[in-house]
Amino acid sequence: MNLCEVCGLFFNSDLESEHLTSAHHNMCFVNAFVEIESAAECRLVTLLAKNPNEIHTAEEYMESLRQNVCYYLSHYLTVHACVKYNLVLECYYYKSTDDNAQLKNFKTPNVPVFRLSNLNDQYSADIVKILSEMDEIETRGSGWVLAKISHLQLRINRYEPLRGATAYRRFQLPRFIKNKRCLVNPYRYDPAKEALGSCCATMCFKFSILGQVLRDNNINVHNITNYFKHKRLNDKYVWDCVQYPVALDDIQKFETINNMTISVYTADETARTIVPLKVSTNRSESDHRDILYYEGHYSWIKNFNILVSGQVIRRSGRCKHFFCRTCFQHFYQSALLTAHEKSCRNYKPTIVVPSKDTFLQFKNFNRSLKIPFVIYADIGYKLTPIPTCSPDPKTTYTHTSGIYRPTRCSYRVVSTTGQWREKQFDNIPSFVRSLELETMYIRSIYKQNVPMDNVPAGKPLLGVDICHICETQLKDIHYALDHDHVTGKVRGFVHRTCNLNYRLPRFVPIVVRDLSKINSAPLMEHFLKTGGVRVIPYKEKVGQFISLTRRIGEDGFSMRFVDMSKFIEPGDDYQLTVAKFERIRHICVERLKLDPLYYLSLGSYSWDCMLRYTGVQLQVIRDVDMLLMLKSGIRGGFVSCVRKHALANVNGIDPSKPPTSIHFFDVIGLYSSVMKDRLMPYGGFEWAHDFHVSDIFSHHEPGVNYIVEVDINYPENVRRDHSDLPLCPHHDEQLGLIASFRPREKYVVHLDVVRYAISKGLEVTRVHRAIKFKESNWLVGYVELNGTLRNENPQFSGFFKDLNNFLYGKSIERLGNRVNVRILRSDPRTLMKLVRLPTFYDRTILNSETYIVMNRRQRIKVTQPIYLGMAILDLSKLFMSHLFYDVLKPRLPRFELLYTDTDSLCIEVFTNNADEVIKEMGDVFHHDKSTAGPIGKLKNLTADSPILEFVGFRSKVYAYRCSENMVMKNIPPTAKFVFHDGFPYDDLKFNKHFRRTMGTSVYDLSVNRTIPTVAKTSDRKRILCSDNNHTLPLV
Template sequence: MDEYLEQILAEMPDSALQDVVRNILDEPIPEAVKRRLLRPLQPRKYRPILPPRKAKERKRKAIQEEFDPIPLQNVYRSVGDYQEELQGLFEEPEELTFRRARWAIGNFLRSWKMDVPEGHPQGADPRTFLESVEPKIHEKLEEELRVLRGGLKFQLALKVELVKVNPDGSEEYFEPVLRHRQETVLQENEITAALEEETFPRLQETLEKLTHRGSGWVVVQVHTLWLDIARYQPLRGGSYIKLPNKLQDKKAVVNVKNKDDHCLRWALRSALFQVAKNPQRPTKYPQADGLDFTGIDAPTPISQIGKVERQNGLAINVFGWDEGVIVHHVSKQPKYMHRINMLLIQKAGKFHYTWVKDLNRLLYDQNKHREQKHFCERCLHGYSREDLLEAHRPECKGIGHTAVRVEMPPEGKNKLAFQNHHKQLPALYIVYADFEALTTKVEGPELDPAKSNTQRTQHHEACSYCYIVVRCDGKTEAPVEYRGPNAAEHFLRSLQEEERGIQEVLANPQKMRMTSEDWESHWTARRCHVCDKPLEGDSVKDHCHITGRYRGAAHSACNLKLRLSPKTTTIPVVFHNLRGYDSHLLMQAISKVEGRVSCIPNNTEKYISFSLGQLRFIDSAQFLLAPLDKLVAANKPETFQITARYEPDCTLLLRKGVYPYEYMDSWGRFEETKLPPKEAFYSKLTDASISDSDYTHAQRVWETFGCKTLGNYADLYCRTDVLLLADVFENFRKTSQKQYGLDPAHYYTSPGLSWDALLKKTGVELELLTDYDQHLFIEKGMRGGISMVSKRHARANNPAVEGYDPEKPNSHILYLDANNLYGWAMSQPLPTGGFRWVEDCTALAGTIKDQPADGPEGFILEVDLGYPQELHGHHNAYPLAPERMVVQKEWMSEYQHGLLGKGMASTEVEKLVPNLRDKNHYVLHYRNLQLYLRLGLRLRKVHRALRFEQSPWMEPYIRMNTELRKQATNAFEKDLYKLMNNSVFGKTMENLRKRVDVKLVRSHEEDKLRRLLASPSFARANIFDDDLAAVEVHKSRLVLSRPVYVGMSILDLSKTLMYDFYYNQLLAQYGDRCQLLYTDTDSLLLEIQTEDVYRDMGKHVELYDTSDYPREHPLHSAENKKVVGKMTDECAGRPIAEYVGLRPKMYSILEANGNNMKKAKGVSKAVVRKHIRHEQYREALFEKTTFRHGMDVLRSERHHIYGQRLHKVSLSPFDSKRWIAENGVDTLAYGHRDAIPAGTTEMNDYLDELLKG
């Protein structure tokens, strides 16, 4: 439930949540609520009121001033006058019923929908609504149990409309969909408890969290109820199954040889009535066992274990066996209750419960540490002592706090080095493709700009495609094109024909052809061209099976690894923006074709990649992070050889294409015989039309390529996109193979490619952690970049700025950015292996200051730090040692509480907050600790420390890319080498806990779906259409096989560069004349009081990269061009006039020349660029105003793509990361001695009065 609430909060408008307790009478009642909830109640005629006393008279006047008087004609009208109005109140409302929404896969997955009409009395309150429709839900579940002839899993989803009145009187709307986790029902008598004890309370709890404590959100009405049902044929324990031999040898399990289906009961008897001899015999146990199995099925599914526990006062854990012990169910009973451990074994679809009499014996041989005797039931990690286990329990995470078996790489197999030698060879075939779509209009009422809301405006339907197949030697066939109905299905079937043709070619490999140069190269070869290790007499000739060309001398084993199989060789199919767009079009058709389907998911509806047979669909935008037109512009004209091959006049096409996307809303458009007018090219997504030159270009293309209809033009546009994509990606592949010896076509994303390039270039062998507690320890130290507004407004005062006042001190605003900050950190000594706990932490505390930064040994420590109050003023703007925390409203200022009282949002989510509080159990890199201590923090205690070996092993790779970028002659290569440095960091941060496992199931795969639904790991199902669904399953194992210590060290070391520059360079130079205004990971926005900041920079030019300054600028120099860690002026010497910062990633910088740099997180770039002005940031700050803007986006729902119009909050003055002073500009870090929480002053005054009295 908490995870789902976090998802709702993330989707909520920025001003959605606030948590200040207010009197509800202070909140205006939204008009929408008045219309739905309030009914006129008429007062009786009354006798005249006697004149009140003076006190009462004062109260009466106060009331009259507060409330509008009721018109006398309403007071004195009789009830009869309202007969007509009252009549409508007693009319029978429309009956609410379920209707079929979506069914899939032989009715295994079924979704029912109940729509609530506008103004329906039952929809006014969610609690009342659920109570009123409970009989209908109950009836539908009973019906489904009968129809499905077995158990089911169900989930309720409730769409509600919320409204809030904002300070300006506008009403803001939000329509979240509240869900509860799946509930299992096997019998009709379980329905009531599932609804009333689990589902309804949890839904209500979620809603209360959204509307609690004066948030301002009020329920308008319930709109929709969904009842999602999955047919469930559970894994049940049954009659006796023989233990696997490996389990028998452990002698840790009692397996009763029962002949009935009550094996759970027999297993419990063996645990409760233990016998020493022949415990497997049922006759050893009493029939009168005192157990209550009322309403418990036999065989008993895992889903009923909780019920067994509650009815019998037991605590039961259930484990499973899958070539090792896995976790099925961990008891939620109080910790003081003794745990009974069960093992569920299976054979040929039959399951059987056994009692684990000795969990330690069962688990002790799961690794080489045989001394382990105490195991965590959540992750199955073992410890040698009970106190170590108890210390571990609070940190045990699992996946999303769900229990799962955690496995570490075994010792002896815990080395990570480059192994993907086959990815050095080019993919034999690759396909480049693109779709075009019709954008049919979705009719609906216009949105009210005063509200935050969402409206569908378009539906996207695939109408045409083009693809081209490129062979490893560059040969191609003519592009394949199609325009017509069912374009996605037609595309997949056409690709499958290509697949079969490629398989035939692979089944008949070409014989090797060697030139004299090849023979000479082979006989003189000393190293294997595959693994680059010495041949030492083991040499065979390796050749390409497609072209017959000799590739090089190789070890026989390496050569065998490159052997091709027609049935397993993958064929990459490349789309630009596959994940965000084209995949949804393909998924609408994938159920209509044969072939095995799998995916690498982000979630149930968005995929990094997916496969159909041997076709592997990948997204070029996951490598090249720019729109196609910008990638084309960044490449040299000679790059586009494939385009020139099929479009002789391609020069006209080597620029941004012009296409009327939103004009193409029907099939009839393709028959039009002339180019539509310029205004037809307007795009809602970019909120822009095309320029006159763009339209002229479109006309030239129409004429040059002989277009007779708009269909011809659309086909040319699609074909051109595919040819340009092929040339761009082929150039990317060639560059990558030249510089890194790897083909990107074998990878899914740039982080995967760059990680292998790093391992290959450096030859490093990293040691993977084998100790789970060491892994958890390092995870505690994972903290991202700092993003924070330290001062919310500043205006420069110097001769370059309008309004310069020479009577005031000169001041400048400087926006600095660290060159490739993470690249600098990756160039530092980093851990490689040799991890071991430090035994004497007290001794280490005394010597840690003296540990060399570049020594062969490093440390990660868990410490307590004191933050002395005398540092609060000096460190306020940029506190050291930031912490992940949930900011409490009690810490906030009167100013912030005032904004909350006006309807602005404060979300209770964890953030990285720099603060001045003392730190307890803080995990950090030793170089950070050294810096913090030099800057004045006090080390109070070292709790734990992890020692490791280190070296600057990533530095050669970072340096290589930096030099290649300097030497690059075009924008494409410059961006590529920058990407290869930046993206490798992402791989060091990979969090395997966040990976999800999604199975795509089609209509002919009922058996597959039945197994997934019956599995204890089943999480939820998402129905896309009648023939396709996605099933998300929990992982039974979590294998932590990533060097997370590298990512943690990089994150910490990057902070040392920023802190060191700020404190030891800037503050050392300027003292309190330098004020940090804003920071975001690698940037510092500064207000500096000095005569000439550029002259000051010239005195320390070795710290800066000024290569972007104009050549005529005195500071221009290429000396530090692109040098990692050097500071760059983001404005390249252009003076800044004013800055306004509202919150992290929401700021405006106005340059003296009028240029405006703006950010507004969550708002489309088109809106920020065209509709948000610097003056609005000022107004938001100084007038405490909230701004809303409309924007158009593309979103998918069940793989259908819709254009949507959003109205949402764009600018808000509320920020919770720091304590904000009453002027709204100055801020204090939390923990500052002067950061007085709201209400403290009043409370102190009150206490003083009490003491005086």
């Protein structure tokens, strides 16, 4: 007899299939999911499964729901035949610097499934995707740590695949491809052969497959009768495996059965381009077809290069192009295309549009004009309790204890002239209506164009010959006099082109505290009733928006709701927060020459400030192969838990054991230090075709460096010395970023890192490719400016610190993750059209009649210099390796590494005078606690209170004890350790405490009471030794 873990019944092994299909078994595990919302007549359905069994690991929790997910997918496949679904795992995360938990979610892509699909294999792929995303958020230096797994959402969407025409009709190709003669469409309308014409209309997919076979046998592909009379050629494929007319998603089944590959494209008449619908990543060299799907018909593409040739600008003297079928990049040699496709097949099919600009430089000089009118809004709430049953105190639980309702709304209008006024309301409709009236009044002021006062007679009277907008030399004739259109004050002489672009904004910024977290909910609820709102949603969050824009009037003037928390952390006193933000605006406009309120986030603002202050021209990479190579070299912050437990022996605690001490060091401004002290790339990017292993140390041209793709081996003779911190961390598909002794193949990295690795004993066996570039210290001035502003304004130190930290993240921004948003109301036809597209990303149900649909952008214009972010990340890891091996090891007594996290090190020193040695290392450590300290130096985080005991579980989960109190870092802060003799984490006990968190469900705000549990303690990134304490790298 076997025990079923799902329903608790015993069954015979030979009756397992009958038991799994029994009503009792299905009822037990189906109850795990509850339908929480639906829309568009159940075309969109969301199911939710909570985590009542206190499962701490995401992998174990999702495995426990495998049967549930497969059951519901099978059920809805009987209703809709085809569905698209995705999973959303929501977890509570916290930061050690903040006791408030935040709900974060991890999504899988929307994938189509059919009645014959293997649901178990697809669900396994979904688990891998979610686990990799969870690992990424913990290792990219964000500081977030998993506290509790909340629930899993299963979002099911009805899917109506593209299907061929069911009856004959005259087929017309788009005009822009009609005369290219690169398609084969054999059937022709003949009134005398009506039956044949109708038959051919449903068999167009078959014709598109057989066209190439007929051509290879020198048979006329345009004669329709040839497709029927050559039975030998027809028998080459199994045709009855799909239903005619063939749906787009049935093609994959046809490919599998007939051992071939098919790529499908369609025509966008508006953009006059060809776009991919389905692209085979592993294209068969022996049997492949490219097919055009247009207006319900399939046509064989006999020459793909001619079909898409109109989408590029031809060079004089060159007329033949070879196009990549995934990204549409073109080459002039077939060998170059073959080499490109090897790397391009690993990425999603997206048309990469080369930028017309050769360099990226600052252009938004109009944003140096301080916005004359700004509205600061605040929304107050009243907590309405919800009667609920008392949960079981013995289990982990989350339940809604109340709903927040807006009760007080107020705003303050602030002007550059010093005038301001305030108003208060008790409901959202009156509040929004008053904001609209304020916006219309401000628009009328902008339209007045007050004449200038005290007009000077000529340029010499001002005594300047510099344009005050772009700060460049004025020409003798092309200049104008600029003045403030609101006050009439003369500002100075400017270039005419600068004067034309130096305009008042076409919007009024309305700054709202916590817009993206809670305050967008009541506003969105009101706008959905009245209509006319554009949103920028959080792609990974449900019902939360970065910005809301509402158009006022017919001239395009609008009011734009901006989230204050994207710039500063709002305080409890909103009046003081407004004053603080206005002071920051004043400093930014005066010193950085840009107003932050033109931007939606601090990262975008810092990027433009850097471009303006440095005046740098960053080269735009137009070579797609070079872009893909640079992208593969981007690796986030490295985190590793090397030891599980360490007990310090200080002040003679145990005289029988040698003295030891534990220290936690942190690098002050790691990324800022790298940007200041190292040379950064900016241009001159080209392929170095003759770069070999022997050239690694021979190329030392000043101002020139390389990014290389190499194979690296870790020799046996250096593994013992590098066991704590192996060099050159690399990505693993299952584990994320790890530092192991495994070989690195096609490892893309900065050449300085390769040189350092070789100096430490690693072997480079091959150089596959190399990119040559120019570098200089062009970032030094901007980094030093923010450091100066931070020292001058200590109350705003966090703001100016983030201006430096956000730079590298902005340079490697994932433009492919941006989405197009459509808000639909009772429009199922458009909904099904958007869900049908291969770019469909996700949807959000607002109510039974209103929903938001998000589709990925199919055309990406890459302008970001990702080489800058890659260089900063690589050189920061080099900084930490140099610090560990070349600074601390030679100068400190014997020590072992316990834990490392991007810019911090926790070590155990085996000596009795470690503090004295650290104090003597003034060139490495910063000991003055009254100042933030110079960037690049180490700070001892526990200098006042020595660490007595350290406990490490895995990446981002550790704790240490100082004196009699436990200082918890990156462990659920409501958990309290009780230490006993022996190995500690066998005896950890947790006292549960309530924590309140704010939850947002589209436009309902609630307060949740959560009891967190300890995060998962298993660590798969290193091998645990037999003493259950030390670990070793993977091999």
